[in-house]
Amino acid sequence: LTGARYRADNPSRYPGVDRVKKCFATFFVVALPALIASAQPMADAAFEEQLQYLFPEAKSFSEKEGSPPVYRAYGPASDGKEPELLGLAFWTTELDPLERGYDGPIKMLVGMDTSGILTGVIVTDNREPYGYFSVETPEFAEQFRDKNVRDRFRPGEDVDAISRATVTVTSASRAIRNSARRAARAHLAPPEQ
Amino acid sequence: MRSRIPLSLRLWVSLSAWLGVNGVSAQGETPAADLWNFDDFDDVDPTFLELAADQAPDIILFGVFAIIAMISFLKKSKPLKYLTLVLSVAYLGLYQSHLISITNVLGSLTGTIPLHTETIGFSLLVIFGVVSTVIWGRVYCGRICAFGALTQLIDAIVPARFQLKIPATLERRASYIKYAILFGAIAYYLLTDENSFYRYIEPFWMFSFEASTILWIGVGLLLIASVFVRNLYCRFLCPLGAALGLVSALSIFKIKRWSECSSCAVCENTCEWGAIRQRKIIMPECVRCDDCEILYASKTRCPHWLLKAKKKRLRIS
Numbered sequence: 194l195t196g197a198r199y200r201a202d203n204p205s206r207y208p209g210v211d212r213v214k215k216c217f218a219t220f221f222v223v224a225l226p227a228l229i230a231s232a233q234p235m236a237d238a239a240f241e242e243q244l245q246y247l248f249p250e251a252k253s254f255s256e257k258e259g260s261p262p263v264y265r266a267y268g269p270a271s272d273g274k275e276p277e278l279l280g281l282a283f284w285t286t287e288l289d290p291l292e293r294g295y296d297g298p299i300k301m302l303v304g305m306d307t308s309g310i311l312t313g314v315i316v317t318d319n320r321e322p323y324g325y326f327s328v329e330t331p332e333f334a335e336q337f338r339d340k341n342v343r344d345r346f347r348p349g350e351d352v353d354a355i356s357r358a359t360v361t362v363t364s365a366s367r368a369i370r371n372s373a374r375r376a377a378r379a380h381l382a383p384p385e386q
Numbered sequence: 387m388r389s390r391i392p393l394s395l396r397l398w399v400s401l402s403a404w405l406g407v408n409g410v411s412a413q414g415e416t417p418a419a420d421l422w423n424f425d426d427f428d429d430v431d432p433t434f435l436e437l438a439a440d441q442a443p444d445i446i447l448f449g450v451f452a453i454i455a456m457i458s459f460l461k462k463s464k465p466l467k468y469l470t471l472v473l474s475v476a477y478l479g480l481y482q483s484h485l486i487s488i489t490n491v492l493g494s495l496t497g498t499i500p501l502h503t504e505t506i507g508f509s510l511l512v513i514f515g516v517v518s519t520v521i522w523g524r525v526y527c528g529r530i531c532a533f534g535a536l537t538q539l540i541d542a543i544v545p546a547r548f549q550l551k552i553p554a555t556l557e558r559r560a561s562y563i564k565y566a567i568l569f570g571a572i573a574y575y576l577l578t579d580e581n582s583f584y585r586y587i588e589p590f591w592m593f594s595f596e597a598s599t600i601l602w603i604g605v606g607l608l609l610i611a612s613v614f615v616r617n618l619y620c621r622f623l624c625p626l627g628a629a630l631g632l633v634s635a636l637s638i639f640k641i642k643r644w645s646e647c648s649s650c651a652v653c654e655n656t657c658e659w660g661a662i663r664q665r666k667i668i669m670p671e672c673v674r675c676d677d678c679e680i681l682y683a684s685k686t687r688c689p690h691w692l693l694k695a696k697k698k699r700l701r702i703s
Contacts, residue, residue, distance in 0.1 A: 295500065296493040296581060309422075320581050322489040326596040343424070357483045357594050360502045367431070374424050383422045 244282055247304025247313045251279050261288045263376055266304070280306035281376050288372030294364040296320040299328055303369055308384040309342035309377050314369060319361075327358035328365050337369060342377050346370035437503045444482070444507035451477060452514055455529055459522075462676045462683070468542070471535040479532025483593040484508045486515050486526070488568075488625045489584050492575045516633070523634040527620055527627050528673030533590055534620045540609070541616045541658075550614050557660045560622040561671055568625035587625060616658055620673070631670030641667050641679060644690040652687060653678035 244254050244264060251266035253276065258265070263283040267276040285292070285301040292298060300318035305311050314334040327333060336353060340346070346366045348354040355362050377383075438445065451473050458466035478484045484507060490500040501509040515526040527534050541549075552560070567587055575581055585591050589605045597605075612618045620627055647653070647665045654662040657678055661671035667678075685691045 293498060295502075296489055296498050297496070320489075320493075320579070322487060322581070322584060322591075323594060323596075325582075326594070342422075359504045363504045374422070378422050378424065381422075 243302055243315050243317075244304075246315065247282050247302070248279050252276065254282070259380060261372075261375055261379055263380055278307060280304060280312060281380055283372060283376050285368040285372040288375045289368045292364055292368040292371065294319065294321045294324075294361045296322065299324075299361070299365045299368060301334075301365065301369060303337075303373060303376075305342065305373050305376060305381075307381055309373075309381065311337050311340045311342070311369075311373065313338050316365070319365075321358070321361040323358040324361055327355045327361045333362070333365070342370075342373045344370075434503055438506055441506050445510065447477060448484075448507045448510050452510075455525075458529065459525060459674065459676070462680050464676070464680070467529060467676065468539075470529045471539050474530060474532045474535035475539065478511070478530070479536065479593045482507065484511050485532050485590040485593065486512055486626055487584060487590055488571055488588050488629075489581050491568075491626060491629050492572065492581050492584075495572065495576070515630070519630045519633045520636060521638050522674055523637045523640070523669055524627065524630050524673040526630060527624075528675050531620075532593060534617070534673075537609075537612045537617050537619060540612055544613050548614060549616055552615065554660070557621075561660060563622050564624050564628040564631075567623060568628040571625050587623075589619065621659060621671070628670075634669045634672070637669060640669065641672070641674075642682070643667065644682070644688075646689045646693065650689045652689075653681050656681060 241254070244266065245251065248254075248266035250268060252269045253267045255265040255267070257263070261283070263281040265281060266279040268279050270276040282302060282304045285303060286298045290298065297320050299316065299321065302315040302317060303311060304313045314337040316328050316334055319328055321328060332353070340351070345351050346369060348359065348362045348366055352362065352366045432440075451470070454466060454473065455470045457463065458470045484505075486500075490512065493500060500512050503509075511530070515530060518525040518530075529535065571583070571587060574583065585597065585601055586604075589608055591597055591601075592605050608619060643665050651664075654664065659671055659673055659675065661668045661673075662678065682688050682690070685695070
């Protein structure tokens with residue numbers, strides 16, 4: 194009881210308290226802005242890595258551009274010519290924002306070459322209760338590699354169905370298909386048949 | 387990842403998706419720009435009827451289950467109730483893994499109603515669970531939920547001498563833990579937009595048979611504890627039960643009480659859920675297990691009928 198009264202009356206009797214306060218103040222003034230400032234380039238670098246994963250041969254990527262928004266992947270620039278467009282990368286949540294699973298949208302980064310063949314899928318965010326054994330597995334993303342944008346993307350047919358996670362897998366597949374078709378329609382010419 | 391779509395729009399999308407309204411999608415481009423001719427070979431997404439036809443066995447089996455559950459409840463039949471519990475564990479639990487989850491409550495708060503045309507059986511379960519709670523109270527907890535059914539079956543098999551009798555005051559206090567878990571979960575979800583913690587506060591995922599060793603150890607301990615403290619999880623810990631309990635405060639058909647109930651404790655002592663305190667029934671704790679209602683109807687055990695019979699005898703003599 195006396196201790197409590199001392200503290201209330203005269204905080205400086207407890208120099209330890211002041212020291213803790215000083216530490217907090219230093220943290221908020223110096224360390225926190227530094228952390229926030231360093232977090233952005235780190236996130237950018239991680240994103241660059243994801244784009245590179247979808248297009249291993251690409252030498253450069255555009256900023257997000259166009260409507261619907263996509264990132265363009267370019268090959269090496271050779272003797273003064275414009276670098277060749279290798280394909281597009283895009284977020285399913287930006288191209289098919291209303292598609293939802295058990296709990297909200299499933300955020301995926303999709304790569305597609307200029308002829309409408311998917312180069313890969315990266316599942317970055319989801320709140321699916323049974324996501325951990327469906328869309329979060331490497332097998333899920335892997336099965337979309339080399340799929341044609343004209344495919345059906347239907348679980349049980351050309352996409353592996355996972356019982357107990359039907360809605361999650363169906364929604365994710367549909368989001369990939371719809372966003373890929375939307376991107377193709379807006380930004381690519383169909384290949385000669 | 388927080389979606390920045392307005393709540394009303396998200397609600398509309400959930401509803402329209404459920405009703406099979408077409409045209410709600412993000413396709414913004416004009417068809418004239420469609421050099422790909424996706425529409426020519428585009429498989430139109432299956433209609434509600436096509437999906438329903440694919441899922442006919444599940445819809446029919448759930449219907450049969452729901453009918454058995456309702457007959458057991460309305461007829462107050464003990465054998466049918468145990469049949470319901472066994473079917474629940476076997477079909478809704480082990481076979482389908484269809485249990486309403488706290489994630490459905492959390493999702494509903496932000497506009498994802500757990501009704502999906504791809505899983506009509508589960509959607510019917512959700513509708514059945516909510517509607518029955520509004521009408522009668524936590525019938526869902528008492529006989530539909532596969533985990534509750536499992537612990538009730540454990541309870542029926544385990545000899546009574548293993549079971550610990552919890553003091554009423556402690557029981558009453560412990561019953562509030564589930565509300566703390568519910569509101570804690572809601573607050574955490576709204577602040578962080580993160581729901582993957584659900585596996586640590588509810589064991590329903592066990593029927594999916596997919597989890598880490600630590601989680602399995604946790605569920606093992608919970609089931610062992612349920613042997614000694616009956617329906618431990620449902621009574622004290624389940625956030626979904628807490629949510630349904632809050633809804634059940636509104637329920638239409640409550641259990642009736644006689645004036646004699648204030649001096650008789652037969653039902654209070656029989657209730658395995660700690661839901662009776664003298665004349666009052668604590669609706670959020672009651673799972674409509676029928677135990678007290680079977681007693682009310684008993685001409686040989688309920689004082690109401692015994693006193694009535696006695697008065698009649700006196701009048702005759």
